[in-house]
Amino acid sequence: MRSYRHIAFAFLLIAALLVFTSCAEAAKTGSPHSAAVAPVLKVTGDVKNEIELADFGAYPVKHISYHDEAVPAIEVLAVLEDAAPEGKNLSVFFSSPDGVMAEIPYPELDSDSVLLLTDENGWIFYSERHPKQTRIKNMDKIVVCAEESVSAQKCFRMIYGEEYLTLTFGELFRANASVQTVLEGEAQMNGRTANAYTRRELIPLSEYASSLGAPVQSAALAYFWDGSQKKIELDGYLEWRGNSVDYIGKDGKSRDKDIIGVWIDAPEGSITDIASLALDKAQKGSVLIIEIDGLGLYNLLEHNPVFLSGKNVMPIRTVMPSISNVALAAIVTGEPPSVNGVTERKLRSLSVDDMFKTAAESGKKCAVVEGQTALVNMSVEQTLNPDTNNDGSTDSEVQVSALKKIKEGFEFIYVHFHGFDDVAHTYGPSSDEAQEKLAEIDAFIAELCGNFKGTVIITADHGQHTTADEEKPGNHGEFVPVDMTVPLIIFEAGQ
Template sequence: MSKRHITLSILLILILFPMAACTKKTSKEMGNIHPNDGKDMGMNIIDSEKNIKTMPVSTKREKFKLEDIIDEKIEKALAMGRLGEVEYLEEGGYFEANANSIDYLNKEGNARMKNVKGVVINPPDASITDSYYDMSNYLQKEDILFILLDGFGYHQYKYAIEKGYLPFLGKQPEAAKALSVYKPVTNAGLAAMLTGKFPIENGVHSRKQRELQVDSIFKLAEDLGKKAIYIEGDIGILKTEIEPVLNLDNNGDGFTDDEVFESTLKAINEEHNLVFTHFHGIDDSGHSHGDLSLETMEFIKRVDGYVEELVSNWSGKVIITADHGMHSTEDGGDHGEFRYEDMVVPYLILDGGNHFD
């Protein structure tokens, strides 16, 4: 090879190397863009059992009605916005897609919701916001044990029963389907359950917010003169009127659920009127292994055993539900998108006591 060819080759390498290096930015350099962020652009249409359609944003303004783009029979439909707004669609209402968002307008053309993230066709009657109202109603006359199973979607609940991983809960009356809130992440879901308000009202619509803008069930319990305790994993999620009892992974098994279980049993024996306990392990396993993986199903069975013992030792009402669900990804599981796996969760109300088969 001539000196001229060698020189040209070196110059070519020097030019191409920085270009190639530029394509390998770290997540920090890229502004921590989540690989699934692109899937949340536009508007997703779901029902309680399937993901129906995704409507993308548009470079040109386009108007459409829901009934014109899907085949499903629509009895009612519920829209949710980026900040956790919630509104049932009106007759004659329509959507308008533009470059940045999809908005919902009434038949007169007045904007009703900016940046709609999703629509639920024929949504479940129950919502995770019902948690607050059910707790407040029962708390007037009896004690309440509230069990939050983080990241436990309705499809996981049904699959676990079918495959024999819910020997206790599977024998109870079938759970109702309950709708989570947008964004289906722990902060927002927990805030909705504790306050009975949607994110647009309670101020918590993503993982970034921790301050409630309205009172929680713990404030009501205090006003009623009731003794309440809030049991968490190893970190606090939200700032509430009472400090959570935190639980470290003392035995090093990678989960705090066994410690949360022991703390909850202790609280039951201390005669609290309201015990609110938060199990994180199903969510943790789902992220690592997938929502329907063998590992997650085995962990669901483990938590089912905890639930059985807690319910059997409790003498009042028991409410069991989840903040959000979980969907499958290439490397495990995730949540936070407007899809049925993330948005629909089980909701059960049981009578406590040692009277189960």
């Protein structure tokens, strides 16, 4: 009994401290709010930066007339600009926990659209110029909703074949969720039991799958922002988390955080299979691996270069983000980004061994023939090839350097051609320039293969999709079929 009293006392003390600190906070900031726990307003959805406001913070305070009184307020646009909305056709939801909300098109917000913080009704959206229905009280969320995502913006995607759908975080916020009562567990004490539940709003994945015309099937492959991939159930759910979204299993309970998207008919093969494949072939002879940067499967099929189109091409999947260093790290280690450590653009250190270490240990002479710079640190010294003839590409230098390695008797060679990716960024992946560039690389590869005896493996790090941006008509890095599907070509040369 005594110990319970101690706990109760400690609890009271903590509660008193909380009240004290929050009052002190209110006094310090001059906020009119003085309740024990300040209501928090979260600005989220399609924003670069989520913002949490417990008071007016550093935003300029002005006084407006509210119920015939002059009350302090801050402009909602000032807060939204800090949050940095992303995407096209933006609207803003002002929302309270009881489910009442108002949506206002972003361009219709002005300097008279303000936020109030009152004792009685917490955070309030207020504007004389908008309909009265917008005056949401006790708000806990302001959610920015983009109708269309822009390049590199985080969102949720679902791929089926060459089709895909995009759901922005704002769209997921207003999606039709079903409310589920989930049993979290049973607790026992003093012979008494209690069940703990949570009531969750879960968005069924299956409707999106059928809207893409996918057959009813149970499993699909999901990609996550930590760089992992996982088989999931299509009768599972999404749970909106502000400016992220989680996958929830069909039990309504098991959670995988921060999902990028679901690929319903993802290829079985992955770029992470190449390392073991190459090492396996290396046991019988020499191996030449050629990476054509930016040449996705769809880009290859579109341009159909003479030498490569004569080969058997298999579709395989790349990793996310679908960018050069992240994919290269996955190819040379055989591990997804979540395991190999290279999960984003600026990283280059591997946290696991690469295939060159294994090949070297089994006595193979290894070479990596790169362009101007090394994208990933590897166990083998990389031969760099700047554009010495100034033709705007390192491909001819890479070609000469690779030919030299073959003739010097290297047995496990990785060759990286960069030109197609560069030209596709500049002129677009479907341009004549891209077609010509690929024809040049195709001829280089034909010549390399003509001088090589052993297994040739040809692949790409990612594809490239056409953009609406005139400055950069080709790009990649996204969870879309063209970026994510890459070719795998394997054949024996010099027989």
